[in-house]
Amino acid sequence: MKIDFDKNADGLAPAIVQDAQTKKVLMLGYMNQEALKKTQESQKVTFYSRSKQRLWTKGEESGNFLHLVDVKVDCDADTLLLSVNPQGPTCHTGSDTCWNEENEESFGFLTHLEAVIKERREDPDRKNSYVASLFKKGINKVAQKVGEEAVEVVIEAKDNNDELFLNESADLLFHYLMLLQAKGYTLKDVMEILRQRHK
Known part of the structure; x- marks a missing residue:
């Protein structure tokens, strides 16, 4: 798996987070190389926070961690898809997703x-x-x-x-x-x- 972090001037790649079981998209964050490495080592999703200007592990304050299942890179090698098992709600508002949707499995x-x-x-x-x-x-x-x-x-x-x-x-x-x-x-x-x- 090779991702080109240099495609964007800030060295960040969008990271789409998807529930491994329900397939619902939970949130979007950004990762640099260090964040991806920490995510893979800890098996807990870590982003680069643009507002805090530092690495930020989702759930470090709330306890609502995103446990990594798999990572994929898109065809342009500039976007990540993270498959996770969420521990609690994902959004800081308390919602299951950042789009205020319930994280329920759908069978189409x-x-x-x-x-x-x-x-x-x-x-x-x-x-x-x-x-x-x-x-x-x-x-x-x-x-x-x-x-x-x-x-x-x-x-x-x-x-x-x-x-x-x-x-x-x-x-x-x-x-x-x-x-x-x-x-x-x-x-x-x-x-x-x-x-x-x-x-």
């Missing part, structure tokens, strides 16, 4: 779909909502639908119609997300178990 469209399911579940009288109507019938019906869709996925897996297989797989995943919510859980809870097993 599946997270959006979970939010839609939750919204429709909480509005049981919503007209023309398949989700609301199925939740109204109770957890046994939701669980039954998951079982039905699982069987259909198995059947289609044995055939050669990829379109049907993928459509049944989508139905299974959708109904599984509903079942998780019916039990009071989300995809995040399942992912945590998979992570623990992976260790």
Whole structure:
């Protein structure tokens, strides 16, 4: 890993900090060669503070350290990407990120779909909502639908119609997300178990 600290007149390189697990961008700081070296040696992220004109380890006063997992350099060799495990909130305001966002893991469209399911579940009288109507019938019906869709996925897996297989797989995943919510859980809870097993 080689970074060109001389590209900028002040000898500092931008350092983007990203949560290793959630992939959320937490903050932006600046590093010189000495700050990078100290970060790698201590495994705690250290920046060069432009206001204090000295090295500054994030968390040295608050205890909210950023524990280093990995460092990458961009294609121009002038910007760092630090993958970290944060210990507490990152921003000095007490927020999880310096953009006042919650540092929560997102599964892209599946997270959006979970939010839609939750919204429709909480509005049981919503007209023309398949989700609301199925939740109204109770957890046994939701669980039954998951079982039905699982069987259909198995059947289609044995055939050669990829379109049907993928459509049944989508139905299974959708109904599984509903079942998780019916039990009071989300995809995040399942992912945590998979992570623990992976260790």
